[in-house]
Amino acid sequence: MNKFWIVFSQTYFSKLKSKPFISTIIISIILIAVMVNLPKITSYFNKNHVEKVAVIDHTHQLFRPLNLQIKKVNKDIKLTPFEKGEAQAKKAVKDGKYKGYLILDKTSEGLPKASYYAMKLSDETVSDQIKQSLQQIKSMMATEQLGLNSQKLAKISAPVDFHKQSLDKGAKTEKEIDQARVLVYILVLLIYMMVVGYGSMIAQEIASEKSSRVMELIVSSVSPGIHMISKVVALALLGLTQYVIFFLTGILAIKLSGSDINEYLHQNIGLNHIPFATLIFAVIFFLLGYFLYATMFAVIGSLVNRLEEVGQAIMPVTMLIMIGFFLAIYGCMGNPESTLVTVTSYIPFFTPMMMFLRVGILSVPFWEWGSGILIMIVSIALLIWIGTRVYKGGVLMYQSSSVFKAMKSALKITKES
Template structure:
């Protein structure tokens, strides 16, 4: 165990100190930062919508053209003042015509003005907002809500009480429930239940699982092959058992991967907490508090298990290759398996209840991403999640045992890649 710890520490320090790791981590962190801030940069260069810029705490001033619609204008002014909304302020100057309001907008006294245009056969006019620049949806939404209340008040007049008007004006939200239930009998959400923020989280986790597994897996295989081709392996094999070597490298590089994920996670969290990015999330009706914690927890668990499943296979393949030039072709089958897992999850993220995704949730090579989509959508019963976990753990034990036997015999086989017959005969002679 002490020797394995030494290998873990040596592998971790050796990889973290390399220029390739530092450059890759910095470049990817910068790309993530730029990608998350692209909407803000576009808004910044375009001047941005009124009332939507970061740090803009000044309310938007909206004038009212109340000609022939004095009742509507007065009710809107009264309601807006009572609400105390800080995003906009209604300015009702009954003495100004449209030309005067246009002049106020051009001079900057107003950000825009509302004109109430009569509609034939209807008691309520059509409101039109005129402005020289686009006004943020964060301002438009409360104005529309206020107009809805005013419309109700104008149409029903005094036939309803204030409580009845409030009840009618409250939006109705539809809650969907699936007939499928988990072991506890609790209903799970339907396939349309994934919120926008959880959709983004699941999408990012799938990409992270794929890229991290491929990067660290190839790192494991290339390091083993490089040691074997330089004959260093012959020295190492005499001082440390092959099993300690293999799992020491796998755990050491796993820690490197976790460090990189932690850095990227901190970069994403730091950028999403910036004021202008919080505004972007609110524009898309996304709230970080709505993130499903189960997605994050299970995502981490399935990432760890999925990593070890693919890592032991990469280590086994790397031990069978004598030259680094042959490594790309040797690991191609594992790469294809990982791509299949990635594409099944990505192309099924909008339809998490399809049969393909359900079946893939119980296949160890595809379950880390497939089950994550179903967890994010809330359509995976608890028993299915734990069954998928159990199958994955058993698969890791089986493939880990096979990989250890292959590694023990493969690292000392030089020249051409051994055939399955040669490998099988050599594996039979080695007892774990």
């Protein structure tokens, strides 16, 4: 046990103090702060930046209502009457005096139509705002032509009175489900990133030690099984450390932002009352998923002779994680109660994401998520049992072959030793 803690502490603290880890944390904190405060940053750079548009009004009626409508929706767009003709308007746009120019006219039915010209059409903000404002004017003019007053129009456009309610008293409300979808999506993404990132890190570290022959010195004093498990546990704690830092940074940044996003997240995601059980399940399934895949990555790393071969060797395992991630996104955005989601939540390779998806969004009975956790524990124990035997022979084997052939050779070496 003492040797386990020696390898564990050396791996954990060396990675924790490493420049890549510290720089990743610092960059991530900066990115989180920027993302949370993006509306404020954008508004700061756009402050006092007015987009001028020259307007040629052939109707002599549409400019005034359009200008009033634009001022209501976007004060950064300034419409200016232009009487010098289209040729001069085009020249003024090319000279940079205007963002673009707009020609207002009417259809044969007396409804507004327009043409907008600009040097580049990639920025659709101005044109979209003008189009929406003209749509409002067109709707008002059309209702007047049809003899409809504002009360009749409001009655037609009013949404249907439609109410949804679950007959199951334990089921979540529609708002709770919408909040859970966003939260689960974020946490599933974190689980995916952490498992892929730290799992591949294990494979690379073991392959590096093996290729440099350092592994031969290590296994002479520490059993290969203890060496593998200690590295898996150490990097699990490192991943969980990063997980907690990201989560606390995000919460703190949102609470201190004082921006509209703070209110939006409180109202739509329920940031002020995130279910504690959801966070506990996130940690549980993150650890279970990590241990399952990290053991597989560690075994593959022990079978690789060169560091350059790691990426290709771990590709099948990475593909499994990606399939689980995309299935989880499908269930999160689609139907979390579908047969596909239910069945895959009991397949060990997909359980961490799929079962977490279900417990996060639905009211899943104890025996279902309990069965998922039990399946994961049994699968991890079986994988560690097999993995340590492969690992023991793999770290001492340097012949080049495919992963499956190398696995058979490693098991043979373990039996003979």
